Amino acid sequence: MTSTAQGELKQNPKTPVASRFSMRRQKIAEHRKSLPIASVEKRLIEEVQKNDILIIVGETGSGKTTQLPQFLFNAGFCRGGKMVGISQPSCIAAVTVAKRVAEECDVQLGQRVGYSIMFDDTTCSSTSLKYMTDALLLREALVDPLLSRYSVIIVDEAHERTVHTDVLLALLKKVQLDRSIGNKGLEVEAKTNDEIGGVLRGCQISPLKLIIMSASLDARVFSEYYGGAKALHVQGRQFTVDILYTVHPVTDYAALVITIFQMRLNLLKDLSKRKILPLAIFSALPSDQLMRVFAPAPIGFRKVVLATNIAETSITIPGIRYVVDPGRVKARTYDPSKGMETLDAVPTSKAQVLQRSGHAGREGPGKCFRLYRQREFEKLEDSTKPEIKRCNLSNVILQLKALGYDDIFGFDFIDKPSRSAIVKALAELHLLGALTDDCKLEKPAGDQMARLPLDPVYSRALILANQSNCLEEMLITVAMLSVESIFYDPPREKREEARTSRNHFASVEGDHLTYLGVYRESNEFLEAENSEEAEVDQTLRKWCKDNFVNSRSLKHARDIYRKIRGNVEQMGFNVSSCGNDMLEYRRCLAASFFLIAAQRQMDGTYRALESGEIVHIHPTSVLFRSKPECVFFNELMQTSKKYIKNLTRIDPVWSAHHHYNTEE
DNA sequence: TCAAATGGC
Numbered sequence: 240m241t242s243t244a245q246g247e248l249k250q251n252p253k254t255p256v257a258s259r260f261s262m263r264r265q266k267i268a269e270h271r272k273s274l275p276i277a278s279v280e281k282r283l284i285e286e287v288q289k290n291d292i293l294i295i296v297g298e299t300g301s302g303k304t305t306q307l308p309q310f311l312f313n314a315g316f317c318r319g320g321k322m323v324g325i326s327q328p329s330c331i332a333a334v335t336v337a338k339r340v341a342e343e344c345d346v347q348l349g350q351r352v353g354y355s356i357m358f359d360d361t362t363c364s365s366t367s368l369k370y371m372t373d374a375l376l377l378r379e380a381l382v383d384p385l386l387s388r389y390s391v392i393i394v395d396e397a398h399e400r401t402v403h404t405d406v407l408l409a410l411l412k413k414v415q416l417d418r419s420i421g422n423k424g425l426e427v428e429a430k431t432n433d434e435i436g437g438v439l440r441g442c443q444i445s446p447l448k449l450i451i452m453s454a455s456l457d458a459r460v461f462s463e464y465y466g467g468a469k470a471l472h473v474q475g476r477q478f479t480v481d482i483l484y485t486v487h488p489v490t491d492y493a494a495l496v497i498t499i500f501q502m503r504l505n506l507l508k509d510l511s512k513r514k515i516l517p518l519a520i521f522s523a524l525p526s527d528q529l530m531r532v533f534a535p536a537p538i539g540f541r542k543v544v545l546a547t548n549i550a551e552t553s554i555t556i557p558g559i560r561y562v563v564d565p566g567r568v569k570a571r572t573y574d575p576s577k578g579m580e581t582l583d584a585v586p587t588s589k590a591q592v593l594q595r596s597g598h599a600g601r602e603g604p605g606k607c608f609r610l611y612r613q614r615e616f617e618k619l620e621d622s623t624k625p626e627i628k629r630c631n632l633s634n635v636i637l638q639l640k641a642l643g644y645d646d647i648f649g650f651d652f653i654d655k656p657s658r659s660a661i662v663k664a665l666a667e668l669h670l671l672g673a674l675t676d677d678c679k680l681e682k683p684a685g686d687q688m689a690r691l692p693l694d695p696v697y698s699r700a701l702i703l704a705n706q707s708n709c710l711e712e713m714l715i716t717v718a719m720l721s722v723e724s725i726f727y728d729p730p731r732e733k734r735e736e737a738r739t740s741r742n743h744f745a746s747v748e749g750d751h752l753t754y755l756g757v758y759r760e761s762n763e764f765l766e767a768e769n770s771e772e773a774e775v776d777q778t779l780r781k782w783c784k785d786n787f788v789n790s791r792s793l794k795h796a797r798d799i800y801r802k803i804r805g806n807v808e809q810m811g812f813n814v815s816s817c818g819n820d821m822l823e824y825r826r827c828l829a830a831s832f833f834l835i836a837a838q839r840q841m842d843g844t845y846r847a848l849e850s851g852e853i854v855h856i857h858p859t860s861v862l863f864r865s866k867p868e869c870v871f872f873n874e875l876m877q878t879s880k881k882y883i884k885n886l887t888r889i890d891p892v893w894s895a896h897h898h899y900n901t902e903e
Numbered sequence: 904t905c906a907a908a909t910g911g912c
Contacts, residue, residue: 329910357912374911403911522909547908569908582908626910634912692912724907802912858905878906 267343274302275474283307283471284314287391291415292449292468294458298475299597303452304395305340308368311391312351316448317367321390326373328401329553330356337361337370344368357692358798373403377410381641381690386414391448398455398590399552400625400654402635409651410642411449412465419446455590456621464653478600480562482607489565489610513541520554521547523724526791532556551594555601562599562607564592566615572629575663577850580631581877588623592616625654632656632664633695637673640680641689670834671699691806692799693717696873700831701807709824710807711816712755716828718800719754720873720885725796726859727789737787744786745861749870749887751828752821753861757788758796828887832871837883839868845883847875857882 271277276297286293297303304325311323327333337354344352353362355371362369373394380386392411397404451461451468458470513536520532533556536542544556548568567584568591574581587595592609599605609616627635636647644650647661668674673685673695680686688698697717704713719725729737744760746752761782770778776794783790804814817823837845837854843866845854854875856863860883862870867888874884 331910372911378912399910401910521907523907549909551909553909571908638912723909728907855905859907863905880906882906 264345271302271306271343274306275300275476276302276306279473280306280310284310286469286471287311287314287316287448287450290469291419291446292465293451294461294465294468294470295450295452295473296454296458296470297452297473298454298477299601300476301473303473304336305343307393307450307452309340309344312367316390320364320388322367322369322388323391323393324376324386324389325368325370325393325395326376326404326407327370328373328396328399328404330358330372331553332396333370333372334359337368340368340370358802373401373407377403377407377638378692380410380414381638384414384642385418386411386447387418389447391450393450393452395452396454396552397451397461398453398622400623400627402626402630405625405627405653406635406638408451408461408464408653411447412651415447415449456593460653477597478602478604480596480600480605480607482596482609484609484613484616485611488612488615513539515543516540517543517545519545520549520556522549522553523727523789523792525727525789548591550598551591555598557602559598559601560603560605562596562605564595564607564609566592566609566611570623570629573631573660575631575657575660577852578663579850579852579875579877579881583878586619588620589616590622592619627652628654628656628660632660633667636661636664637668637685637689637695640668640674641686645679668695671695672702673699687810690810691803693721693803696832697721700827701803701812703831704827705807705812707817707823707827708815708820709817709827710812710814712824713827713831714800714804714807714814715755715758716751718796718803719758720751721799722792722795724789725754725757725792726787729787733787740787747865747888748821748825749862749867750860750885751887752825755824757786757793758800761786761788761793825887825890829871829889832873832887833889834871835873835875836869836871836889837886839866845870847883850875852881854881854883856886857884860884860886862886862888 276283283295295303295307304327308323308325311317316323325333325336327336333354333356337352338348341348341350341352346352348354349361349363350365352368353360353366353370355362355369355375357372357375376386376392386392394404394407394411397408449465451465453461462468462470516536518532520529532542532544535558542558544550544559546556550556551568564587566587568587569582570585572581573579596607596609599607639647639650647665648658665674665678668685669676669678671688673681673688675681680689684699684702687702688695691698691701693701697720700713700717701710704710726741744753744756746756761779764782765775765778768778779794779797780790782788783793808814835847835849837847839845840853845856846852847854852875856866856870865888869889870883870886871889872883872886876882876884
């Protein structure tokens with residue numbers, strides 16, 4: 240794929256436009272034909288026709304994501320206004336693949352080929368191939384439980400086993416069953432009720448076809464889950480990667496640096512004259528520094544990129560020839576008994592290890608240096624523990640309840656979460672008012688919370704704020720709480736300047752009022768500048784740069800704000816503002832979050848009231864130094880210590896009436 | 904007196 244793209248850049252600019260187009264079309268056609276999957280098109284279509292469920296194992300570079308949907312379209316699976324839906328774990332993937340496929344089909348994006356993600360829907364009534372995030376497809380089921388417009392649904396990258404993928408796999412199993420056995424009864428109803436025609440059209444077609452695509456080592460897990468479904472293997476296209484192991488186990492990161500220098504001295508003699516340009520990449524990195532990672536190394540330099548697991552699946556850095564794999568990954572786990580998340584470095588799985596070394600063979604033959612012995616590799620787990628077994632389940636269970644699945648313990652998960660994790664989530668949802676005493680969805684609160692794309696605690700805060708007079712402020716607050724790292728660490732020479740700026744924003748009350756202030760001030764700046772629609776992003780970036788705010792995070796928060804504002808307006812909420820009456824807003828905050836409070840102890844540490852854990856204020860909080868007597872917080876996570884994040888002090892006067900109720 | 908994984912609705 241890369242070589243054709245580069246070839247096009249070298250075209251003579253004087254070539255007539257029409258001819259350049261036809262050359263481009265020819266290149267695309269040649270590229271498509273060269274993909275490993277192209278030779279098995281006929282066979283694949285036959286198998287889809289024969290089997291209602293198909294597992295496709297395709298290695299990197301097989302072309303399965305872009306080609307199979309086109310094969311299905313050409314084979315007539317989109318006749319009669321039906322769609323082929325392709326779910327992806329991330330929106331970047333959904334968008335880039337949809338763009339590529341639209342180009343290959345020579346159609347305008349948003350017509351025959353489109354994508355749909357949380358903030359952007361490019362599909363129209365004539366869309367046949369729809370790429371989307373798996374989380375969004377789940378939400379579609381809330382509106383259309385039979386997913387009636389789809390003739391085929393492809394779940395891509397299923398091996399990643401995100402929570403959304405796992406729930407989707409279970410849901411689709413049920414939808415497929417409902418659509419095959421429910422046909423008859425519903426057709427009778429169709430004659431008597433035109434209003435539900437949308438759902439019924441879906442029932443008159445042949446059963447829903449399901450295709451699960453995975454890059455994992457074996458397809459057994461998926462095949463068994465779908466009652467022995469047929470699995471096919473499609474060849475990949477990768478350059479060879481030499482794997483090198485260490486003779487002795489490596490125990491610290493200093494060894495990583497040594498390895499890099501050894502590579503430079505011994506193994507890369509031809510390149511040894513180049514100096515090393517060290518760069519780091521992680522998700523919170525401000526965009527200008529991100530550009531440096533993607534830019535080619537200056538002459539005389541070799542880039543050494545230190546990456547988090549963002550480089551495993553989310554981002555591909557061009558030009559990689561050597562990968563050093565320390566064999567560990569920072570992984571989040573959730574302890575339901577303490578209501579606390581832990582982040583620590585754990586051994587990778589074999590699947591992750593292969594993913595990492597694979598990056599060395601994208602553009603040519605490469606090498607991968609594994610900082611452990613081969614026998615240690617053999618001992619690794621085949622695949623990473625599915626996320627659903629390591630996370631807070633409250634959101635998942637709320638979604639399932641809203642989809643009509645009441646028996647969570649008996650739910651057909653591909654990997655069942657622990658009983659205690661389910662109990663904890665049910666209890667939390669009950670406490671938040673989303674579930675009734677017998678664990679049914681509370682109407683309307685539970686329904687409303689399920690429809691909001693937020694943590695249930697934040698959805699609850701919006702419902703409370705609607706009963707007060709500060710919904711506008713709470714919308715801003717939960718949008719800001721939903722994104723990571725609004726502030727970032729500036730380079731050394733700017734540190735003093737940044738501190739002044741930070742002090743300007745800091746509220747003595749805590750992080751919530753600080754975030755509200757940041758959002759409001761940036762908004763005032765935008766309004767004062769009166770930018771054209773197209774310039775808003777640029778104006779915002781300028782403001783962020785001057786104020787040491789992470790512009791990507793703030794933009795993300797603005798997008799969430801817009802989205803959830805639309806959601807609550809649809810629910811009939813009236814978005815009113817308390818203006819400068821911060822007391823009302825603070826009361827509402829306390830009412831929303833007082834359940835997660837902590838109290839200062841004699842030694843300056845804090846005791847979390849719910850779990851009894853001894854915790855510390857995270858250094859990024861504006862209250863890190865002032866240490867108020869009592870605080871509430873939104874996050875509790877163990878890293879080097881047990882830290883609480885995003886906190887606001889609780890006024891001692893309020894604790895006298897913590898029975899405070901917004902309905903009073 | 905100090906943190907910092909990553910996706911998604």
